[in-house]
Amino acid sequence: xxxxxxxxxxxxxxxxxxxxxxxxxxxxxxxxxxxxxxxxxxxxxxxxxxxxxxxxxxxxxxxxxxxxxxxxxxxxxxxxxxxxxxxxxxxxxxxxxxxxxxxxxxxxxxxxxxxxxxxxxxxxxxxxxxxxxxxxxxxxxxxxxxxxxxxxxxxxxxxxxxxxxxxxxxxxxxxxxxxxxxxxxxxxxxxxx
Numbered sequence: 001x002x003x004x005x006x007x008x009x010x011x012x013x014x015x016x017x018x019x020x021x022x023x024x025x026x027x028x029x030x031x032x033x034x035x036x037x038x039x040x041x042x043x044x045x046x047x048x049x050x051x052x053x054x055x056x057x058x059x060x061x062x063x064x065x066x067x068x069x070x071x072x073x074x075x076x077x078x079x080x081x082x083x084x085x086x087x088x089x090x091x092x093x094x095x096x097x098x099x100x101x102x103x104x105x106x107x108x109x110x111x112x113x114x115x116x117x118x119x120x121x122x123x124x125x126x127x128x129x130x131x132x133x134x135x136x137x138x139x140x141x142x143x144x145x146x147x148x149x150x151x152x153x154x155x156x157x158x159x160x161x162x163x164x165x166x167x168x169x170x171x172x173x174x175x176x177x178x179x180x181x182x183x184x185x186x187x188x189x190x191x192x193x
Contacts, residue, residue, distance in 0.1 A: 004121040006175035007191055008137055015040065015132040016116035020076065020106035023089035024096040029074055029104040031132070037072035039135075039163045041156075042126040043103075044119040044181065046077045047095045048086040050145050051178035052122050056099055058151035059123075059140065063102050066160050073103035078114035079122075079182040087182070114181055115189045121178035125156055129163050136163070138173035 019030035034040045043059075045052045063073050079087040089107050096105045108114050117126055127136035136159035143149040155174065162169045183189070 003177050004180040005177055006124050006137055006139075007118040007120045008173070008175055009118045009126065009134060011134050011137075011171065013134040015042070015126075015128045015134070016113065018076070018106070018108070018113045018116075020108055020113060021089070022104045022106050024093040024101075024105060027104075029106055034072040034074070035132070038070045038130050039160065040072045040074070040128045040132065041066075041160070042117065042128070043073070043075040044078060044114060044117065044122055044124040044126075045075050046079045046084075046087045046122045046179075046182075047091050048084060049122040049179040054145045055123065055140050055143065055151050055153075058143075058153055060099060060101065062140075062153045062156065066157075066164075067102055069164055071160055071164060075101065075103055075105045076108050076113060076119075077105065078108035078111045078119065080111075080184045080187075081109075082184070084182050111181075111184060111187055118189070118191055119181055120191070121176055121180055123178050124176050124181075127156070127159050127163060127169070135159065135169040136173060137176075139176040142174075144177060 081088045141154045143151045
């Protein structure tokens, strides 16, 4: 199982804009939809990645708990579906329904949004404060497939707790580890090479 780490986008980076389709509803979601939220979590993920599957149930529990506290959450799949058909929009809609995703699960067909966020792996987490400035990028927790560490979301929970309480988020942040984003041929970003 190949492992790729987050690029660790600089803290304070403004949230890059997006406006992407949501296969499960036929609608769309944009960054502007979340401007009134006290914080926004953007997750790059996909259907087939074993790292995403490993935390999926814990992520849904986290999302339900923290959305109730005001955290806005959106997930984005940027994988090349021609070579990875299990990540197609139709399969994304199935995934969202099967696992009860309480957040929009968007499709970045052009991969422009993934590049703007310097996303590298699935899952890759980006937490922004009320001013849409990056306060956390890193792992959900230390659990990985096969390492026998329980899935708790401890790292992301600590960051979300701080930002929702208008407190500083610890700068001691560990990169997320996962499958690489499946870039279209010739579309790999410079930061990825």
